[in-house]
Amino acid sequence: MAKMTMVQALNLALRQEMAKDDRVILLGEDVGVDGGVFRVTDGLIEMFGEERVLDTPLAEAGIAGMSIGMAVYGLRPVCEMQFSGFSYQAFHQIENHAARLRWRSQGRLSVPMVLRAPYGGGVRALEHHSESREAYYAHTPGLKMVMPSGPRNARALLVSAIRDPDPVIFFEPKAIYRAYREEVPEEEETLPIGRSRIVREGRDLTIVTYGAMVRPVLAAAEDLHSKDGAEAEVIDLLTVSPLDDTLFTASARQTGRVMVVHEAPRSFGPGAEIIARLVEKSFYYLETPIARVTGYDVVMPLFSREKHYLPHADRVLKAARKLLRDG
Amino acid sequence: MPRTTITIADKIEALSIVDAKGVVDKQLEPSMPDDLLLDLYRAMVLGRRFDERLLALQRQGRIGTFPPTSGQEAAHLGAVAAIKEDDWMVPAFRETAAEIWRGRSLESVIIGLNGYNEAATVDPPGTTLPVSVPVGSQMLHAVGIGWAARYCKEDKVVLTFFGDGATSEGDFHEAMNFAAVFQAPVIFLCQNNQWAISIPRSKQTRSQTIAQKAVAYGMPGIQVDGNDVLAVYSATAEAVERARAGQGPTLVECVTYRLMMHTTADDPRRYRSDEELETWKAKDPIPRFEAYLQAKKLLTKKKIAAIGEAVQAQIQAAVDNAEAQMKTMGDPLDMFAHAYAETPPHLAAQKEELAAELAAGGKEGADG
Numbered sequence: 223m224a225k226m227t228m229v230q231a232l233n234l235a236l237r238q239e240m241a242k243d244d245r246v247i248l249l250g251e252d253v254g255v256d257g258g259v260f261r262v263t264d265g266l267i268e269m270f271g272e273e274r275v276l277d278t279p280l281a282e283a284g285i286a287g288m289s290i291g292m293a294v295y296g297l298r299p300v301c302e303m304q305f306s307g308f309s310y311q312a313f314h315q316i317e318n319h320a321a322r323l324r325w326r327s328q329g330r331l332s333v334p335m336v337l338r339a340p341y342g343g344g345v346r347a348l349e350h351h352s353e354s355r356e357a358y359y360a361h362t363p364g365l366k367m368v369m370p371s372g373p374r375n376a377r378a379l380l381v382s383a384i385r386d387p388d389p390v391i392f393f394e395p396k397a398i399y400r401a402y403r404e405e406v407p408e409e410e411e412t413l414p415i416g417r418s419r420i421v422r423e424g425r426d427l428t429i430v431t432y433g434a435m436v437r438p439v440l441a442a443a444e445d446l447h448s449k450d451g452a453e454a455e456v457i458d459l460l461t462v463s464p465l466d467d468t469l470f471t472a473s474a475r476q477t478g479r480v481m482v483v484h485e486a487p488r489s490f491g492p493g494a495e496i497i498a499r500l501v502e503k504s505f506y507y508l509e510t511p512i513a514r515v516t517g518y519d520v521v522m523p524l525f526s527r528e529k530h531y532l533p534h535a536d537r538v539l540k541a542a543r544k545l546l547r548d549g
Numbered sequence: 550m551p552r553t554t555i556t557i558a559d560k561i562e563a564l565s566i567v568d569a570k571g572v573v574d575k576q577l578e579p580s581m582p583d584d585l586l587l588d589l590y591r592a593m594v595l596g597r598r599f600d601e602r603l604l605a606l607q608r609q610g611r612i613g614t615f616p617p618t619s620g621q622e623a624a625h626l627g628a629v630a631a632i633k634e635d636d637w638m639v640p641a642f643r644e645t646a647a648e649i650w651r652g653r654s655l656e657s658v659i660i661g662l663n664g665y666n667e668a669a670t671v672d673p674p675g676t677t678l679p680v681s682v683p684v685g686s687q688m689l690h691a692v693g694i695g696w697a698a699r700y701c702k703e704d705k706v707v708l709t710f711f712g713d714g715a716t717s718e719g720d721f722h723e724a725m726n727f728a729a730v731f732q733a734p735v736i737f738l739c740q741n742n743q744w745a746i747s748i749p750r751s752k753q754t755r756s757q758t759i760a761q762k763a764v765a766y767g768m769p770g771i772q773v774d775g776n777d778v779l780a781v782y783s784a785t786a787e788a789v790e791r792a793r794a795g796q797g798p799t800l801v802e803c804v805t806y807r808l809m810m811h812t813t814a815d816d817p818r819r820y821r822s823d824e825e826l827e828t829w830k831a832k833d834p835i836p837r838f839e840a841y842l843q844a845k846k847l848l849t850k851k852k853i854a855a856i857g858e859a860v861q862a863q864i865q866a867a868v869d870n871a872e873a874q875m876k877t878m879g880d881p882l883d884m885f886a887h888a889y890a891e892t893p894p895h896l897a898a899q900k901e902e903l904a905a906e907l908a909a910g911g912k913e914g915a916d917g
Binding site for chain 1: 686
């Protein structure tokens with residue numbers, strides 16, 4: 223196994239799927255000759271040619287809308303939004319058509335496309351380049367919203383997303399793109415979409431998180447263990463929608479104390495749905511109110527302030543200690 | 550640096566073959582088989598009579614809101630007759646007669662206008678997309694389909710429809726631009742019917758024609774008399790030929806008129822004059838095509854009457870058939886169908902919730 227960054231792992235997924243299935247087509251801004259602004263598609267135009275790696279004009283709705291047509295025809299387009307903050311210009315295509323054509327045609331047509339987009343803060347970028355607005359897509363019936371947290375699961379989930387018969391919004395945590403390397407097997411690996419994972423076992427409290435927040439949460443859990451001797455169970459959603467509530471509701475019944483961590487704004491964020499499921503399914507087991515450590519309900523601050531906006535390990539640790547004290 | 554002049558196209562062709570009185574320009578008359586001409590005539594009459602019947606049904610509360618197509622039959626039928634069955638059609642929502650031409654049954658239309666998704670399954674699968682309501686958004690799908698067909702080395706073209714209002718949408722621009730850049734085999738067919746609900750064509754764009762917008766994207770554009778089915782057919786056929794030859798997209802502007810309301814929820818008397826309406830009624834596509842076919846000895850008064858009767862009988866049978874079919878449609882639980890290829894657990898649970906409510910038949914359940 224080779225140690226890879228998330229960028230390399232995503233590139234591997236694309237390369238292998240393109241080699242395997244000539245219906246897989248990449249398109250987006252600067253994805254060809256430039257290899258993508260984050261180099262996720264690096265080298266693919268050389269390998270597969272301009273026919274399969276399309277540098278498109280600069281228009282997000284165009285990219286998404288054209289992908290929908292390709293998918294309807296039977297191809298497997300993987301389109302890239304250069305930053306998730308620009309995907310709103312494609313939102314009507316995603317909401318009005320990608321998410322609905324299967325339903326509108328009563329199963330005659332389908333839209334097996336993947337819309338990839340780097341999301342999230344922590345890389346000192348410009349305005350619109352750091353936000354985390356997965357809730358828009360998770361709220362849209364007909365879509366799947368996938369958010370990997372590390373190189374290996376990013377690769378496996380992207381392969382699954384490409385093979386999925388429905389449109390998948392695939393948000394890549396750009397803060398993790400080159401943050402660390404992980405063993406990624408060369409041979410094919412997939413992960414089921416719509417399934418969460420326990421990434422750290424613990425009996426004292428449950429932390430539900432996903433994407434770039436898994437790392438600071440795990441760091442906080444280690445601190446909690448070494449400094450306080452308490453054990454946090456950490457659940458990585460991997461897919462935000464359809465939301466797999468089986469593991470976190472079961473875990474909450476064991477620990478009775480739950481925290482949700484995401485960098486998206488708090489109100490109406492994924493945490494609100496996670497907590498609603500906990501209230502519906504695990505309410506009588508809860509020892510304390512559920513904690514939320516999230517981004518604030520503000521425009522994602524410019525980078526001089528982003529470290530105060532983004533949930534970090536220390537904030538998670540403090541919230542965990544409060545949960546353990548209460549009740 | 551000197552100030553110089555760059556030469557771009559400064560002319561746009563306009564095409565009219567049969568005038569409002571039915572007189573044909575022999576030089577331009579396309580070579581079309583008699584059967585095709587008669588099929589087109591019948592389809593236009595069917596479109597008009599069906600529209601009128603739908604309006605009556607709507608006023609009787611037997612269907613919901615619908616967008617009438619009267620006056621625009623030549624524009625969408627002339628175009629769709631120029632593509633093959635296995636080519637693709639990507640409609641907006643005011644091309645009902647063209648959908649029927651492509652094999653959609655009248656029953657499917659009636660069932661759809663009664664709010665039943667089942668309409669989508671009434672007809673066999675084909676290469677026609679369902680109607681697309683958000684204005685202009687469907688044109689990009691045509692580009693993707695056209696690109697995909699070429700990638701798969703399949704000899705197919707895509708005909709996509711939109712109105713004058715759609716040309717103000719960003720998606721129109723993006724679709725035209727993408728299609729030209731990728732040389733996708735797409736025919737952009739604008740049914741310029743002069744009105745986007747209450748906004749006249751003059752307030753939609755300052756361009757003298759819609760056709761000229763093609764120039765900016767680097768594709769051919771042509772304006773045709775959209776009430777002249779032969780002109781629409783000819784211009785579309787030329788565009789189809791170019792697309793098949795790998796020469797990319799074309800914009801065809803059909804100048805036509807919406808004789809009725811935007812939808813049955815609209816009252817056009819609020820924004821346009823009776824005089825204007827009368828002017829356009831004089832340019833109605835059906836009588837002029839009828840006159841042309843009569844002059845060509847393909848139609849007689851007797852045959853016209855026979856077609857009219859046959860069409861009415863077809864419509865009546867479809868209404869009866871659709872109303873009978875609808876009696877067994879509308880299972881509320883079907884709203885959960887086709888959300889995804891496989892129903893995810895949360896949707897299965899919500900479906901159960903509704904099933905329980907339906908099973909209780911309005912009685913309060915034990916846990917209520």
